[in-house]
Amino acid sequence: MSRAQLNGRAPRRWPIPSLVLLLPLVGLASLALGANALSLDELVHAALNPSGAEGDVIVRTLRLSRTVLGLLVGAALGAAGVLMQGHTRNALAEPGLLGVSAGAAFAVVLGLRLGITESLLGMVAAAAAGAALAALSVYVLARRSIRQGGASLVVAGAALTAFLGALTSSLVLLDAKTLDSYRFWAVGSLAERGQETPLVIFPVVVAGLVLAAVNARSLDLLALGDEVAAAMGLRIGRARLVGLAAVTCLTAAAVAACGPIAFIGLLAGTIARALVGASWIRGVLAGALAGAVLTVAADVIGRLVAGPGELQVGVVSGILGAPLLIAVIRRRELIL
Amino acid sequence: MSTDQLTAPEWARVSTRSSSLPAQLTSVAAGALLLAGAAISLALGETSLSLTEVLHALTGAGDPLAELVVVEFRGPRVAAAILVGCSLAIAGAVLQSVARNPLASPDLLGINAGASVAAVAVVILAGGNGGVSGLAASVGLPVAALVGGLASGLLLYLLAIRGRQLDPIRMVVVGVGIAAAGTAIVSWLLTLGDVMVVGPAIAWLSGSLHAATWPGLVGVVVVLAATIPALTVLSRRLDLLVLGDDAAGGLGVDVHRTRIFLLLLATVLASAATAVAGAVVFLALCAPQLARALSRTARPPILGSALVGGALLVWADLAARMLLSWVGFGPIELPVGVFTAVLGAPYLLFVVARQRAGSEGMPS
Numbered sequence: 001m002s003r004a005q006l007n008g009r010a011p012r013r014w015p016i017p018s019l020v021l022l023l024p025l026v027g028l029a030s031l032a033l034g035a036n037a038l039s040l041d042e043l044v045h046a047a048l049n050p051s052g053a054e055g056d057v058i059v060r061t062l063r064l065s066r067t068v069l070g071l072l073v074g075a076a077l078g079a080a081g082v083l084m085q086g087h088t089r090n091a092l093a094e095p096g097l098l099g100v101s102a103g104a105a106f107a108v109v110l111g112l113r114l115g116i117t118e119s120l121l122g123m124v125a126a127a128a129a130g131a132a133l134a135a136l137s138v139y140v141l142a143r144r145s146i147r148q149g150g151a152s153l154v155v156a157g158a159a160l161t162a163f164l165g166a167l168t169s170s171l172v173l174l175d176a177k178t179l180d181s182y183r184f185w186a187v188g189s190l191a192e193r194g195q196e197t198p199l200v201i202f203p204v205v206v207a208g209l210v211l212a213a214v215n216a217r218s219l220d221l222l223a224l225g226d227e228v229a230a231a232m233g234l235r236i237g238r239a240r241l242v243g244l245a246a247v248t249c250l251t252a253a254a255v256a257a258c259g260p261i262a263f264i265g266l267l268a269g270t271i272a273r274a275l276v277g278a279s280w281i282r283g284v285l286a287g288a289l290a291g292a293v294l295t296v297a298a299d300v301i302g303r304l305v306a307g308p309g310e311l312q313v314g315v316v317s318g319i320l321g322a323p324l325l326i327a328v329i330r331r332r333e334l335i336l
Numbered sequence: 337m338s339t340d341q342l343t344a345p346e347w348a349r350v351s352t353r354s355s356s357l358p359a360q361l362t363s364v365a366a367g368a369l370l371l372a373g374a375a376i377s378l379a380l381g382e383t384s385l386s387l388t389e390v391l392h393a394l395t396g397a398g399d400p401l402a403e404l405v406v407v408e409f410r411g412p413r414v415a416a417a418i419l420v421g422c423s424l425a426i427a428g429a430v431l432q433s434v435a436r437n438p439l440a441s442p443d444l445l446g447i448n449a450g451a452s453v454a455a456v457a458v459v460i461l462a463g464g465n466g467g468v469s470g471l472a473a474s475v476g477l478p479v480a481a482l483v484g485g486l487a488s489g490l491l492l493y494l495l496a497i498r499g500r501q502l503d504p505i506r507m508v509v510v511g512v513g514i515a516a517a518g519t520a521i522v523s524w525l526l527t528l529g530d531v532m533v534v535g536p537a538i539a540w541l542s543g544s545l546h547a548a549t550w551p552g553l554v555g556v557v558v559v560l561a562a563t564i565p566a567l568t569v570l571s572r573r574l575d576l577l578v579l580g581d582d583a584a585g586g587l588g589v590d591v592h593r594t595r596i597f598l599l600l601l602a603t604v605l606a607s608a609a610t611a612v613a614g615a616v617v618f619l620a621l622c623a624p625q626l627a628r629a630l631s632r633t634a635r636p637p638i639l640g641s642a643l644v645g646g647a648l649l650v651w652a653d654l655a656a657r658m659l660l661s662w663v664g665f666g667p668i669e670l671p672v673g674v675f676t677a678v679l680g681a682p683y684l685l686f687v688v689a690r691q692r693a694g695s696e697g698m699p700s
Contacts, residue, residue, distance in 0.1 A: 092509065097516065151505040155439040158512045159621065159680075162443060165519075166617045166677030169542050173535065173671070180531040187523040262516050311524065318520020325513035326495055329506050 015275035016282060019289035023071070026296040030067040031059055034303040034310075066190050068198040070296040070313070073190070073258050074268075076205045076250040078291015079212045081265020082272055082283050083250075086219040087243050088142035091273075091328055092154050094265030095131075095251040099160030101262070103134025104255035105186065106164045106171075113171050113178060120200045120256065128252035134160060135247050139240065151329075188261035188314020190299050201253040208249030212284050215242045219280035261314045263321025264291050264298075270328060359631035359640055366627070366643035370418065373650035377414045378406050380658060416548035416612055417653040417672075418646045419556045421619060423609035425645020426563065427602040428620030429627070429636035433574050434598050435504045441620040442485075442606035445511025449518025450488025451610040452541055454480035456522050459537040460529040477540070478552060478611040485607025488514055493599060501592045502599065543616030543673030545653050552612055559608040563601055567638050570594065578635040616649070616673050618680040623648055625683070652676050 032038045036058055038046075046059035081094035088098075095101045107130025111117035117126045141156040172182045184192075218239035221229040230236055254261065268291035269283075275290075276282040295313060298320070302311035378390045383405050385393070392398030393406040424442070431440040442448050458480040492514060496507040522541070526534050567574075573594050576584040585591050606620065623645035624636030631640050652675040660668045 097512065151508045152437060152439070154512050155437055155444060155508050158444045158515060159439050162515075162617055163677060163680040166542065166673060166680070169538055170670075170674040170677065173538055173542065173674075176531055176535065179535060179538070183523070183526045183531075183534055187520075187527050262520065312527070315520045315524040318517050318523075322513040322517035325516070326510050329509040 016286055016289065019275075019286060019293060022293045023289065026293050026300070027067055027071070029300050030070065030296050031063045033300050034058075034063065061195070065195050065198055066193075066299070067296060069193055069201075069257060070190050070299050071292040072198055072201060072205050073254040073261070074264060074292035074295025075288040076208060076254040076291070077261060077264040077295070078268030078272070079209055079284050079288040080247045080250040080254075081267075081269040081291070082280070082287030083212050083215060083219070083243055083247055084138070084265065085269045085273070086216070086222070086280050086283070087240065088138070088153060090142065090153050091270070092266065092325065093138075093142075093157075094263070094269060095247065095254075096260060096262030096265060097154060097161070097325075098134075098138045098157030099164060100131050100134045100138060100247065100251050101255050101260035102161040102164035102168075103130040103132075104128070104252050105260045106130050106168045108256060109168050109171050109178075109182060113175075120194075120197060123256040124201065124204055124252050127256040128248050131251045131255070132244065132248045134164070135244050135251075139244065185259040187312045188259045188317070189312035190258055190295075191310065191312065193257060197257050201257045204249055204253040208246050208253065209288060211242055211246035211249060212288075213281065215239065215246050216281040216284040218242070223278065223280070259314065261295070261317055263317045263324070264295055266328075267291075267294050267317070267321055267324055270324065356631070356633070359633055359637050362627055362630040362637075362640045363643050365630075366640065366647050370643055370647035370650055373647055373654060374414050374418065377417070377650060377654045377657075378410050380654070381405070381410060412548045412550050412553065413545050413653065414650065415550075416545050416553055416556075417650045419553055419560065420545070420609045420613045420616065421623070421646035421649030422642040423556055423560060423605045423645075424616060424620040424649075425623035425627075425641040426560075426567070426638055427605040427609070428645075429624035429638055429641040430567070430574075430598050430602040430605075431620075432624050433578055433635045434502075434595050434602070435508050436578065437504070437508055438625050439621060440508060440511075441618075442602065442610075443615065443617050443620060444515060445508065446492055446514030446518060447485055447489050447511075447603050447606045448610055448615045449515045449522075450491070451481040451485035451607060452615050453518050453521050453525070454484025454487075455540055455610075455614070456525045456537045459540065460525050460533060478555070481614075482555070482607050482611040485610050486603060488518070489599070489603030489607065492603075493596065502595045504595075507599075539671045540614040541673075542671035543614040543676065544671040545613050545656075546669055548612060556608045556612055559604055563605055564638075566601060570598070571638065574598070574635060574638075614671070614673070616676055618676045618683070619645055619649060619652075622676075622679055622683045648679065649676070652679070 028043070031043055032040070038058065043059060077095060080100075084093040084095065084098065084100075085091060087093075104127035107126040107128075108117070108123050110130075111122065111126035117123050137160060138153075138157060141160075142153050168186075172179045218229075218234055221232055221234045222236070222239060224232075226236055229239075265287075268287045271290045271294075272283050272286035276286045294317075298316040299313045302313060302316045305311060375387060375390065378394075379385045379387055383401070385402055385405065389398055389402045390406055393402040396403070398406075427447075428441045431442065431445060432438055434440070435445075455477055458476050462476060492507065492511055493502070495510045495514075496502055498506060526537060529537070573584075573589050576587050576589050577591065577594065579587075581591050609616075624641040626648075627640035627644040628636040630644075631637050649672065653672045655675050656670045656672040660670065
């Protein structure tokens, strides 16, 4: 339980609405800002009265799908991060750090190399297989870390990530063409992903979010301890399985679309827990919203800081996320 | 291991003395494997030599061609494999003892991250003409890797220090954070260059010994020569550190200063090794724990780890050189890191299996 609940304070009511309000703000920023900054007039023009002007083209063909993709991927990673933190009882858990994203990425590259996955849906399916296996390993590793203190899970996840990354590098080294397309995918980017990508992953992300919301109720019970939860009628094995399925869906969709993006789950999860306290249902919702806001914000920052070029989302989140990781460890409350 | 976490029979089985019989046997066996691997590695290749020819070439009494191949081409490579393997394994052993975590290693704690960022930056910036050659490759790359490794080791120290104490748990998490940030920066750098330049960069990131030269090994030799005596002196303190901060402090060890000095040693070793061979993954992770399991000691033994690490890398390099030729794909070499990564799989499964059985590894 959080300190707030132990102290008898009621959870605050405003965090989720405020996150919901932030969404259109970052969305607008994403549509407007970049190498060509557009004014509000131009945005309105593009939305209501498109006439083939340059501003319209930028908004409709480039930035709209990019923004929607960022929101979807961010929501997926944020919800997955919160769910993983709930299941592993560890404040540092998230798909990127614990190897689930790396598993999905390896499966995608393997599928491409073997020629069995060409379409985006095929990539999502391959990513799901990889993510599921990695998430299973994480679950096994997590059980021990609760006794040992939270750091060992993170190191185990890092080892898994490094191993999968090394295997992935080996696959791409042998072929210059695969290497060329791989390196732009592996950095984690919302740019040039194709217009139809958000449409394709939308159902997968929604399915994952629904599973996550359902699973969050079980997490509330599991937080009371395995024995108490079982006594209250929860089927623990099934709850873990549903959680695994949710994390797999969400991570697979995000990684297949944009490549592995680290730290979004951690950032979103930390913010969500700080804002809403110990309720996992509201935590998952807040995590999804925070993840969406963070991803689009990171994308906008990446567009603004690097001059005519841009820094990809994965780079911005990687650089900004590391200090957060270090800040979280300061508080030493690694076990939730 | 903390004594209160071991049952009596387990404590009786585990020895803190690294000169016990299993430890000595492990060192001897690893040493034998290392020499065998080195000899075979010197003999095999595009020009196959017999072992007697290799021996003649080494003692100067052989055929000039054999001498050229053995001394100029394969010799530096085999020597590099031995030295880099030893250095990385020792660095891993020291870090695992300091962090009290069996998965701590320079690659996971961000020390190699700095080396990788610096080296890849040099490759990308200097390789604009379609390849890294000449001065950039022979001097710029190793120096960049060395400086980068030392810098990230320093960053790890600065961020993990709490009060004036190096907290092991904090060190581990900060290290993972630095490694993740380093990965993000490297991924970005890889999108900047031409694809012909990116290939060598990724090969460096996977670890590769093919560019080893005799002069290039001087750095590693110097570092090893300085480190091994220091570690011999600190050996007893390392044993006590593993028992836990309170026990070690009570027995007279200045826990925090010892830890900081050991972190410095590990950083310098890992950086020097990375400067020669690139970011070889998993060796520093596996070799010390293999040596520890075989020697039945509470912490990875320094000599045992070094010999196991050297043997592993010599054989991995042999496989990297020869595997594709053996299976008929022609004389293409793979980066040695591919094979050390493949080693990682059974090792990780081993770690997971041990946890499921509930047996104790090293407490973190």
